[in-house]
Amino acid sequence: MSKQTVGLSLIDIDAGASCCVPMSEQSIPAETAAVLAPAFKALGDPVRLQLMSMIASAPGGEICVCDLTPAFDLSGPTISHHLKTLREAGLVDAERRRTWVYYRARPGVMRQLATLLNIQPTTDV
Template identity: 70%
Template sequence: MSKPAAPLAVADPSAAACCAPMAQSRIPAEAAGSLAQAFKALGDPIRLQLMSMIASAPGGEICVCDLTPAFAISGPTISHHLKVLKESGLVTAERRASWVYYRPVPALMRRLSALLDIADQVGAITVKGPA
């Protein structure tokens, strides 16, 4: 018998709004949790592909009915991956009749991108090769 999973906390995308690029300053502990949850959600290849499909969807949203056929995995597995993306704060969902439509959360995506930005530090970083 499997043990029931602990409930996941839904990430608050606004909690990550405080951070400068990590190449410039340390990530505050209170922001690290929600940022890590979003990065962890994107760490799965299926979820990364789903996020790409959602973020690039014409009109800014996509129906689950258009996502499921793109993968050779079951509908319930796709639903699980979409739930993880939603709980991490990367997407929002709206039910319309029997279908659910997903939209990206651009603010959190911008925060993740800004956190990884090293453009200002490129000149300051020196990579030494073997001597």
């Protein structure tokens, strides 16, 4: 599978994570925003958000596409498209084993997003 080289990708972030201060403490530089926004965007669709939660909460840490698809009133290709979006956002990983494809969450990026959104109660006035 070809992955376009974007200079700094979300996958890289997962490895060398640097951007991990709550946004209430300091504002985000444009480059960081450009890298992280796609992850938020990927979670910005109800179907993908639900898919993500199903994957993240799956017992054993992984779940088969064949268990995801019937949970929605959508065609297989549409679910596949959403899963691809989550994959390209660095939020999930896919692996084929025998007949089925299994998805599992990649906690790295999600943790970064969570840290970013974490707001200190002390900030309140």
